[in-house]
Amino acid sequence: MEVLTSKRFEFSAAHRYWNPEWSAERNIEVFGKCTNSHGHGHNYVLEVTVAGAVDPVTGMVINVSELKRIVGRVLEGFDHKHLNEDTPYFRDCQPTTENIVQVLWSLIAPELPAGVRLHRLRLYETADIFADFYGGATANFGRNYQFSAAHRLDSPQLSPAENTELYGKCNNLKGHGHDYRFEVTVEGPVERETGMVINLVELDAAVRPLLDELDHTHLDLQHAFFVERPSTAEHVVAYLWQRLAAALGLRLRWIKLWETPNNIFEYGVHEP
Ligand SMILES: [Zn+2]
Ligand SMILES: [Zn+2]
Incomplete structure (x- = not known):
């Protein structure tokens, strides 16, 4: 029996959208206020959903405290940081919700214990805007x-x-x-x-x-x-x-x- 288990996490970070291959006018046209050179920030909410068989001894797919430890360690690199300046992941791509959720996938998926796989990541940039990633193209x-x-x-x-x-x-x-x-x-x-x-x-x-x-x-x-x-x-x-x-x-x-x-x-x- 396979069960999906989800846990919610929060982190706060600054970011800025800017494509150096474009003119300032083009950046403003596409990214609007998000180009502000000093950056702006969000209270991000990350929903991590993992899938796996229920262990007959523990009755769990994964111990939630273990999931908390794995994801918490990854998010230490994001929480209260400037995503463009303080992390290595957005040198060549924009720190959009879609890109952040893919980076988080690449960092969380390999850390999960054997038999547990990452099913979905949903990242809320605000209460109304989110990106989902399932590990595909x-x-x-x-x-x-x-x-x-x-x-x-x-x-x-x-x-x-x-x-x-x-x-x-x-x-x-x-x-x-x-x-x-x-x-x-x-x-x-x-x-x-x-x-x-x-x-x-x-x-x-x-x-x-x-x-x-x-x-x-x-x-x-x-x-x-x-x-x-x-x-x-x-x-x-x-x-x-x-x-x-x-x-x-x-x-x-x-x-x-x-x-x-x-x-x-x-x-x-x-x-x-
Ligand atoms: Zn933003
Ligand atoms: Zn009605």
Whole structure:
């Protein structure tokens, strides 16, 4: 029996994006404020997920205190450092979330005990921006977005009595609403020149029209997609996928939707 075990770590570090092969104008155009020559910093959060068989004696995949020791030792080289200046890893590449997570993989994976393998690293640069790495030729980059909308669950294929019976309070005639939050994950090779799978500006530009369309509206009354089908979170996530797949193409990998903090729906290409 193989089980995935995850542990969360934190470190704080400064960094700066700057490609010496480019002009100052080009750097500012691509990296924006991240080019500030004095650097800026983040409270990074690293989620380490390992996989392995459960040891019949200890009942564990890995002793969490051992994982803490291994990852803690690696992060000593990153915590309260300037990633460009104080570490050797970003001389020839940008200290982007995508590149940092790959460097961390190369440092953590060989230190794990026999029978335990690194399954996934997720590195949050902020609470809303993260990169995932599974050890392959590509990385994932993701960001959280939010919109607020009203809706009413009502299936055009059911009678009023059946709708009331099925959806209860969610069938309230005048509607109710949510702060919908969703996480968009894009997969691709990390570009050498930028250190990115996708520029945040490009991802934001792809998502913006969808947010403008949905935010502060009534899903059922203002959007054709929900006239024909109930605005369940399953259909909302399918709609987000349809719209974002058109904008981002095959790079779109995963959408996770929180209808409320407690109701979560996911759709996309499954994890490896
Ligand atoms: Zn930054
Ligand atoms: Zn609802």
